[in-house]
Amino acid sequence: MYGAGIRGLPVAHFGFPGPLRDRLVAAVLSGEKTATSSLLLEYELDPGEKFPEVGSRSVVIDSDKNSVCVIETTEVRILPLQEVDEQFARDEGEGFRSVAEWRAAHEAFLAEH
Numbered sequence: 001m002y003g004a005g006i007r008g009l010p011v012a013h014f015g016f017p018g019p020l021r022d023r024l025v026a027a028v029l030s031g032e033k034t035a036t037s038s039l040l041l042e043y044e045l046d047p048g049e050k051f052p053e054v055g056s057r058s059v060v061i062d063s064d065k066n067s068v069c070v071i072e073t074t075e076v077r078i079l080p081l082q083e084v085d086e087q088f089a090r091d092e093g094e095g096f097r098s099v100a101e102w103r104a105a106h107e108a109f110l111a112e113h
Helices: 019-030 040-045 086-091 099-112
Strands: 057-061 067-072
Touching: 019 057, 019 067, 086 099
Parallel strands: none
Antiparallel strands: 057 067
16 A cells, blocks of 8 residues: 555555456455455555554545545454454455465465565
């Protein structure tokens, strides 16, 4: 998340602009995606990146930089990748059939970026 959106709220960027972001934003809007994840290292390496806090709100933007909704953080957990559970994998709304599938996809994504 970075930048300023509606009324100065930070902007939530789900993935990079393009098909991935469009799919993730659609899942947020449908209510299928109610959780997200990121690397703790991203916050540690970027002092300008504010760590999520319960109660904070962000503006979700699509690939065309349109503000599409406001989301609120209701929980923050810091845990190793191997401790992510099935419920979280489902809550990310990306259609994973198991937490093992979720882990493999996220490890592959992180290795590419």
